[in-house]
Amino acid sequence: MEGLLAGDDVAIRALYARFGRPVYAMGLRLLGSREAAEELTQDVFVTAWRKAARFDPHRGRLSTWLMTIAHNLAIDRLRRETGATRPKLVLVDELPESPQSVDEDLLLERDAALRAIASLSDAERRLVARTYFRGMTAREISESDGVPLGTVKTRLRSALIKVRKANEQKELL
Amino acid sequence: MNCAAVRDAMPEFALGVSSSRDIAEVELHVETCAACRKEAIDLQRAVAAFGYAVAPTEPPAPDLEERIVEAVHVVATPKPRGRNVRRAGVTLLAAAIVVAGLGVGAVFANRAERSRLQTERTQLETQLMLQRFGDLFSSARLADPDTNVYLGSLSAIRGRGTGAALTVVSPSAVRDQVIVIVNDIPPGAVPLTVSLEDAKGHSLEVGSIRRLDTSFAATFVRRVAGGLEGFVNVVVRSDDGSVLLRGTLAAGASVNSPSP
Numbered sequence: 266m267e268g269l270l271a272g273d274d275v276a277i278r279a280l281y282a283r284f285g286r287p288v289y290a291m292g293l294r295l296l297g298s299r300e301a302a303e304e305l306t307q308d309v310f311v312t313a314w315r316k317a318a319r320f321d322p323h324r325g326r327l328s329t330w331l332m333t334i335a336h337n338l339a340i341d342r343l344r345r346e347t348g349a350t351r352p353k354l355v356l357v358d359e360l361p362e363s364p365q366s367v368d369e370d371l372l373l374e375r376d377a378a379l380r381a382i383a384s385l386s387d388a389e390r391r392l393v394a395r396t397y398f399r400g401m402t403a404r405e406i407s408e409s410d411g412v413p414l415g416t417v418k419t420r421l422r423s424a425l426i427k428v429r430k431a432n433e434q435k436e437l438l
Numbered sequence: 439m440n441c442a443a444v445r446d447a448m449p450e451f452a453l454g455v456s457s458s459r460d461i462a463e464v465e466l467h468v469e470t471c472a473a474c475r476k477e478a479i480d481l482q483r484a485v486a487a488f489g490y491a492v493a494p495t496e497p498p499a500p501d502l503e504e505r506i507v508e509a510v511h512v513v514a515t516p517k518p519r520g521r522n523v524r525r526a527g528v529t530l531l532a533a534a535i536v537v538a539g540l541g542v543g544a545v546f547a548n549r550a551e552r553s554r555l556q557t558e559r560t561q562l563e564t565q566l567m568l569q570r571f572g573d574l575f576s577s578a579r580l581a582d583p584d585t586n587v588y589l590g591s592l593s594a595i596r597g598r599g600t601g602a603a604l605t606v607v608s609p610s611a612v613r614d615q616v617i618v619i620v621n622d623i624p625p626g627a628v629p630l631t632v633s634l635e636d637a638k639g640h641s642l643e644v645g646s647i648r649r650l651d652t653s654f655a656a657t658f659v660r661r662v663a664g665g666l667e668g669f670v671n672v673v674v675r676s677d678d679g680s681v682l683l684r685g686t687l688a689a690g691a692s693v694n695s696p697s698p
Contacts, residue, residue, distance in 0.1 A: 274507055278503065281506055289497075290493070299498070299499070303498055303505075306506065307505055307509050307659075307661070314510045315513070325483065332486040333452075333485065341629070341646075341649055344648070375491060378489075382488065393453075396453045397453055397488045401455070403455075421450070425453075425480075426481075428487050
């Protein structure tokens with residue numbers, strides 16, 4: 266991270282090599298175009314530089330930190346765009362596989378993520394996906410579904426804790 | 439926010455759909471509350487799984503890596519040397535003295551005095567932003583001798599807020615960039631829309647600032663295709679469409695190639 270703070274080429278390229286593809290893939294799925302995904306990826310690394318001094322490895326993994334930045338920026342953009350350019354709701358198990366080879370670490374990370382998400386019921390997955398992939402707030406879901414706001418928040422929290430616990434079990438193995 | 443309120447807001451915070459106000463309050467709270475900080479970390483790790491679960495796609499454009507390296511270089515203030523060190527040092531020292539003075543003085547000052555001090559601080563922050571932009575001129579990454587850089591400060595039309603903006607305009611118009619830094623923005627004003635206008639009244643919306651950091655500031659960087667020559671007026675609008683900040687950029691420098 267010191268290298269990133271200094272704008273060091275090697276550090277930036279190393280970060281890009283490790284995280285550029287998943288950030289771009291997320292951007293493409295959420296924003297729906299290559300151009301928007303590339304802009305997002307660039308913004309993520311610039312934002313990471315701005316916030317690099319705040320990153321504390323004792324408080325979380327670098328991958329989580331970067332993916333959080335990426336998702337927040339993508340949601341910001343998604344929410345300000347109109348429905349016409351908004352991609353349809355996609356669930357993770359509906360996404361097509363790419364025929365191209367990708368980094369093995371990334372595949373392992375993805376495999377672990379899919380197993381963690383598999384711990385959710387269909388309803389929980391759909392609920393989290395509406396927030397994660399479409400940027401819907403708990404209030405918007407509450408009003409759309411006619412479910413109390415508190416219930417939506419509780420269900421979201423329960424779902425995330427399930428995923429987290431499934432991740433913890435994976436890490437213990 | 440107390441712990442209960444923070445826990446209530448935490449799922450949306452982790453999922454990135456909180457309001458700027460909630461984000462600022464949750465981030466402030468978790469700085470000092472270990473239990474809520476652990477909850478935030480746990481939920482953010484769970485959310486990150488959804489990002490990794492997205493299937494890999496076709497690779498991005500081959501030149502994206504170079505564009506990213508260049509973008510980080512553009513916003514990363516190079517370490518000043520020689521005379522710049524003294525200039526930056528004196529300015530920062532002056533800033534520290536003034537800001538420290540504000541901290542003590544503001545306690546005793548009456549309303550008019552506080553207002554005057556606040557104005558001075560805002561002006562100082564703007565000067566520091568402009569100086570930071572000035573340092574960018576010497577960046578080796580802006581090494582095209584034909585590249586022009588335009589910069590200027592942004593002033594609040596009414597109410598709070600300050601800012602500075604810079605455009606990098608190249609003859610080929612393929613690497614034009616806009617950088618805008620805003621500060622002391624009212625949280626209710628976001629998302630902000632950044633537009634550039636030319637003397638003929640043509641307007642070019644270049645993007646939005648949707649999120650402020652805990653200091654109610656944000657940095658906006660956007661690469662623009664199509665050329666920015668002539669677009670010297672910068673307008674930042676608040677969520678309701680009213681003009682929040684406005685400023686005119688001037689040709690600050692031609693960026694020369696660095697000496698070997």
